[in-house]
Amino acid sequence: MSNPQVGIIMGSQSDLPVMSEAAEILEELGIEVEVTIVSAHRTPHRMLEYAENAADRGLKVIVAGAGGAAHLPGMVASLTTLPVIGVPVKSRNSIDGWDSVLSILQMPGGIPVATVALDGAKNAGILAAEIIGAFVPEVSKKLTDYKRSLKEKVLESAQSLETRGWKSKKIGF
Ligand code: RP5
Helix, strand or coil, X not given: CXXXXXXXXXXXXXXXXXXXXXXHHHHHCCCCEEEEECCCCCXXXXXXXXXXXXXXXXXXXXEEEEECCCCHHHHHHHCCCCCEEEEEEXXXXXXXXXXXXXXXXXXXXXXXXXXXXXXXXXXXXHHHHHHHHCCCHHHHHHHHHHHHHHHHHHXXXXXXXXXXXXXXXXXXX
């Protein structure tokens, strides 16, 4: 039986190219997700129903992305006690991305939304996994392996520069 831990929602299908990065990294980390479209402005009743029932349906974290006048993450956060991670999307109706960043970031006291970078859905997925990993050792182990793989990539890149003759002073580790 499916048992999604993270709910990924977005204001429009046009957000999917960005938001799918959250789903991809979560699946890579072995976390089941559900993905759907919920618009704060176009489907406010659907948003209310989604947010109010999310915890009862077994979700542990919500990742919400929206662009422009991006009310979705904040409104969802106001309707649930689950942690909500907001992804500002640089959508076609956005002036320059700052509108969605600030709409999601500048929440009033009492209703937090953990806001990642513009189009930062991958980091939203990793952060959701880290929240779950605080309680689930298998997830924490996968995150440790993932971060080790990032470190190894950097070291390989550094080494490839050396093979091209660009030596750096040894930094000791
Ligand atoms: C927001 O408006 C959505 O999250 C999307 O980023 C943006 C544009 O939506 P579409 O006009 O592409 O459907 O509510």
